[in-house]
Amino acid sequence: MRIEALDMVNPEHTLRNLRAEISELDKFLENVQGKIDYLRISSMLDVPIRVVERDEERLATLKSELAHSGGKPVLHDLAPLLEKKVGLRFAYDERFREFKALKEKPLPQAGDRCPSCNHAHTEADAMAELSARRSRLLELHQECEALKEQRYQLAAEVEWCNSENAVATAVYEAERGNAIEAKQAEIDALSLIVAERTQKLRMAADLEQQHEVYGESVTERDEKKVDVQAVKNFMLQYAEMQVDYVNTFLNLARIQLFKYVGATGELTLDFTILYGEERTEYKSLSTSEKIRCSIEMAGLLNRLQNRSYPVYIDNAESIEDFDAPATQYFVASVVPKAALFSEIVA
Incomplete structure (x- = not known):
C-alpha cells in the first residue's frame, strides 16, 4: 500500500507537503502545456516530408556542383605549333649559317692547290666550283625563304589560336561566373528554407519529448493525489477511532x-x-x-x-x-x- 511509504508520524505535515508538491506540479504542467501549444504551432511544416527530403537532396547536389565547377574551357593546343616553330627556327638558322659560311668562303683560283690533296685547280675546276657554289647558295636561299614563309604562316596560326583561346576563355569565364552566381543564389535561398524546416523538425522532436514529460508529470501528480487521499483517509479513520472512543x-x-x-x-x-x-x-x-x-x-x-x-x-x-x-x-x-x-x- 502507498500509505506505508508515507511519513504518517505527522500526517498533517505530510499532507501539506503533498499539496505543495501537487501545486508545483500543476504550475509545471501549465508551463509544459504552454510550450506544447507553442511547439505544436511552430513545428507545423508547410509541405509534405517528401518535399523536405527532395529539397535537402537538391541543396546537397548544388553544393557539390559548385565545389566541382572548376573545369576549363576547350582551347586550341599550342604546344605542337610552338614545337614546330622551334623546329623551323632551328632549320632556318642551320641553313643560314651554311649560306653565310659558304658565301664567305674564298673561291679557288686557277693554280691554287687544294689544302687536303694538294691538287692544283684548273680554270675549269674554278668555274665548276663557282657554279656549284652559286647553285648551293641559291638552294639555301630558297630554303631559308621557304622556312621564313612557313614561320610567318605558323606565327599567324598561333596568333589566331591565341585569339580563339582568349575569346573562348572570356566566354567561359562569363558563363561560369553567371552559372556560379545563379547557383549560389539558389543555394542561399534553398539553404534558408532547409534551415527553417530543420528548425521545425527539431521542434517536432522537442514536442514529442514535451508530451512525454507532460505524461510523466501527470502520472506523478495523480500518484500524489492518491497519496493525499490515502493520508486523508488515514486521518479520517484515526479521527473516527477517536470519535468512537469519545462517544463511549x-x-x-x-x-x-x-x-x-x-x-x-x-x-x-x-x-x-x-x-x-x-x-x-x-x-x-x-x-x-x-x-x-x-x-x-x-x-x-x-x-x-x-x-x-x-x-x-x-x-x-x-x-x-x-x-x-x-x-x-x-x-x-x-x-x-x-x-x-x-x-x-x-
Missing part, C-alpha cells in the same frame, strides 16, 4: 464526522453534534435538549483533559430536570416577578 463517554449525545448529501447521496466531511435517540442535530434541538447536550459535552471535555472546570447552566427555567455534572456547576434561571437571589444547593 457520552450518553445521549454523539459526535459525527460525516453526513450524506441528500441530493446526491455523497458522503462528505462534517463535524456535527447529535443528541437523543433520534440523533437530532444540535441546531435543531429544543432549549432543554441543548442544555442537556451541553452538560454532557462539558463533562466530556473535563474527563478527556482530566480537569474539573465548573459548568454554567443558563436558562434553567426551560428544563425540568437534568443529570447533574460531575463537577461544580452554576444554574441560572428566571422566575417571573421574583427578586434576584442566589442559593447554594450543595
